[in-house]
Amino acid sequence: MPRKQTTKTPPRRPDSDRAHSSTVEDYLERILELINTKGYARVVDIAESLQISQASVTNMVQKLDAEGLLNYERYRGMILTTAGQTLALNITRRHQLLTDFLGLLGLEDNVIYRDVEGMEHHISAPTVRAIEALTEQLKRQPALLERVRTAAQQ
Amino acid sequence: MPRKQTTKTPPRRPDSDRAHSSTVEDYLERILELINTKGYARVVDIAESLQISQASVTNMVQKLDAEGLLNYERYRGMILTTAGQTLALNITRRHQLLTDFLGLLGLEDNVIYRDVEGMEHHISAPTVRAIEALTEQLKRQPALLERVRTAAQQ
DNA sequence: AAAGAAAGTTAGACGGGGCTAAGATTATTT
DNA sequence: AAATAATCTTAGCCCCGTCTAACTTTCTTT
Ligand SMILES: [Mn+2]
Ligand SMILES: [Mn+2]
Ligand SMILES: [Mn+2]
Ligand SMILES: [Mn+2]
Numbered sequence: 001m002p003r004k005q006t007t008k009t010p011p012r013r014p015d016s017d018r019a020h021s022s023t024v025e026d027y028l029e030r031i032l033e034l035i036n037t038k039g040y041a042r043v044v045d046i047a048e049s050l051q052i053s054q055a056s057v058t059n060m061v062q063k064l065d066a067e068g069l070l071n072y073e074r075y076r077g078m079i080l081t082t083a084g085q086t087l088a089l090n091i092t093r094r095h096q097l098l099t100d101f102l103g104l105l106g107l108e109d110n111v112i113y114r115d116v117e118g119m120e121h122h123i124s125a126p127t128v129r130a131i132e133a134l135t136e137q138l139k140r141q142p143a144l145l146e147r148v149r150t151a152a153q154q
Numbered sequence: 155m156p157r158k159q160t161t162k163t164p165p166r167r168p169d170s171d172r173a174h175s176s177t178v179e180d181y182l183e184r185i186l187e188l189i190n191t192k193g194y195a196r197v198v199d200i201a202e203s204l205q206i207s208q209a210s211v212t213n214m215v216q217k218l219d220a221e222g223l224l225n226y227e228r229y230r231g232m233i234l235t236t237a238g239q240t241l242a243l244n245i246t247r248r249h250q251l252l253t254d255f256l257g258l259l260g261l262e263d264n265v266i267y268r269d270v271e272g273m274e275h276h277i278s279a280p281t282v283r284a285i286e287a288l289t290e291q292l293k294r295q296p297a298l299l300e301r302v303r304t305a306a307q308q
Numbered sequence: 309a310a311a312g313a314a315a316g317t318t319a320g321a322c323g324g325g326g327c328t329a330a331g332a333t334t335a336t337t338t
Numbered sequence: 339a340a341a342t343a344a345t346c347t348t349a350g351c352c353c354c355g356t357c358t359a360a361c362t363t364t365c366t367t368t
Contacts, residue, residue, distance in 0.1 A: 122272025133305035
């Protein structure tokens with residue numbers, strides 16, 4: 001084995017370059033959803049919904065409070081700050097877009113849910129726009145979609 | 155705030171349900187790439203390529219060895235096991251597919267690279283097939299793609 | 309064959325995000 | 339108003355993947 005001979009491969013973008021972790025995005029998304037459906041987000045509900053212990057939720061909620069994404073009052077409740085709402089709406093939008101998009105391709109709901117829950121954290125603004133535009137166009141091409149669904153079947 | 159009133163939200167799939175972490179997939183992908191381009195994967199090259207310290211690479215390589223994804227000989231070198239190769243090829247395929255797909259939509263290379271590097275870990279087999287089929291069809295629809303690119307531009 | 313340089317390893321630490329057990333607080337029953 | 343149940347918090351722990359500093363091994367020069 002010869003030594004050295006440096007390779008150049010495209011640089012990675014460490015997770016830390018993103019403003020917030022996937023975990024934080026998932027919490028905010030769920031908190032917004034709870035607030036929208038039942039009017040408030042309780043620790044116990046978030047825990048149940050994310051399948052995580054209450055203790056872990058309390059931890060994270062305190063952290064989100066410290067980061068200014070929500071205002072939390074011990075034992076009482078929480079509300080999203082403007083920053084938190086913005087992020088929550090943003091991730092929700094990406095979630096919805098990907099769900100719609102994969103739905104057009106004829107995938108099963110549980111597959112869609114699983115994949116979207118991961119992918120949603122990794123599509124940047126330009127990609128969101130591109131997929132939005134694509135989805136728009138695809139809706140007008142039922143024949144093409146039918147071919148895709150059939151081909152993807154087996 | 156009233157108490158209780160249990161909500162039902164779709165369950166999450168914890169990272170641990172996946173056979174291997176995103177990190178492991180990234181290492182394997184890069185190791186395979188290095189082996190293909192220069193014939194061998196050295197700790198120093200992996201480190202440089204992933205922008206990670208050599209110490210961290212040594213750690214992970216030992217772990218991958220322990221998990222049977224590669225055979226590593228201290229100070230000497232490593233080769234992928236069959237299991238490791240399978241995984242490496244699999245993630246490479248997903249990387250390539252997503253790169254092609256997003257390329258069709260007219261996104262910039264650096265955006266594509268960044269998003270793909272994250273998304274590739276979250277598309278299951280059925281989704282791979284669906285996007286493959288879609289990509290196939292889209293290649294035959296230059297007019298549609300032109301509309302997508304234009305719409306996504308602003 | 310040294311000596312210096314490069315590559316690799318180990319040790320110890322850290323932050324993120326999860327858990328359980330135990331205790332504190334708040335809500336609901338009786 | 340107690341007593342009980344539900345909810346929430348704290349403390350202490352763990353695993354993952356990363357880092358730096360120091361040390362070892364291997365390679366390249368001279
Ligand atoms: Mn998610
Ligand atoms: Mn989501
Ligand atoms: Mn990746
Ligand atoms: Mn990749």
